[in-house]
Amino acid sequence: MSAENAVPAGQMILLNGASSSGKSSLARAVQATIDRPFWHISIDHLRDSGVLPSARIKSGEFDWRAMREPFFIGFEQSLLAYLRAGNSLIVEHIMESEAWLHRLVGILAGQDVFFVGVHCDLAELERRELARCDRPIGDARRDFFQIHDYCLYDVEVDGTRPAHENAQMVIAAWQARQAHSAFARLAQGERPSGR
Numbered sequence: 327m328s329a330e331n332a333v334p335a336g337q338m339i340l341l342n343g344a345s346s347s348g349k350s351s352l353a354r355a356v357q358a359t360i361d362r363p364f365w366h367i368s369i370d371h372l373r374d375s376g377v378l379p380s381a382r383i384k385s386g387e388f389d390w391r392a393m394r395e396p397f398f399i400g401f402e403q404s405l406l407a408y409l410r411a412g413n414s415l416i417v418e419h420i421m422e423s424e425a426w427l428h429r430l431v432g433i434l435a436g437q438d439v440f441f442v443g444v445h446c447d448l449a450e451l452e453r454r455e456l457a458r459c460d461r462p463i464g465d466a467r468r469d470f471f472q473i474h475d476y477c478l479y480d481v482e483v484d485g486t487r488p489a490h491e492n493a494q495m496v497i498a499a500w501q502a503r504q505a506h507s508a509f510a511r512l513a514q515g516e517r518p519s520g521r
Contacts, residue, residue: 333412335437339500340417342477343444344469346454348485349418352444355493356416368418369401402433409437420469424476431512439509440500443474446485478508478518
């Protein structure tokens with residue numbers, strides 16, 4: 327594609343929150359309300375679509391531990407391809423470690439990424455996890471105690487509030503965003519304070 331025919335890069339609203347914190351509900355509410363087309367993408371979409379050989383992983387024929395890191399790296403790199411092709415994205419992700427966060431910051435360097443922290447108190451996370459019956463028990467607790475500590479956000483929401491209210495808050499903050507986004511500041515080495 328020649329430079330004069332280049333498509334403007336898409337924009338990303340990136341949601342980070344513990345398992346069962348309300349990311350999916352928030353993503354759907356933002357997608358239904360925001361004034362332009364955004365794709366909604368998550369690891370769960372890939373898993374639930376049958377992309378992975380799940381039955382063979384579950385049987386032990388394939389080792390998920392060996393497959394997991396390449397799977398996540400491939401997912402993260404695909405986000406850059408979508409953006410460069412001109413697609414705007416609402417992405418659910420769980421920043422399991424500071425290394426994961428910085429890897430994604432590096433992959434998405436120079437892109438328009440609006441970083442949203444989705445918080446939820448531990449008792450509610452664990453209640454939702456039990457009710458869902460589709461998550462390993464303990465994931466929410468593990469996430470709760472680590473995934474926000476090393477993050478800087480453009481806006482933070484309470485996942486126990488109605489999704490449509492949080493969506494309005496996210497969209498308003500996204501529309502009023504400044505040039506120096508949280509991801510840009512993370513790329514420059516800024517670290518969160520007071521966490």
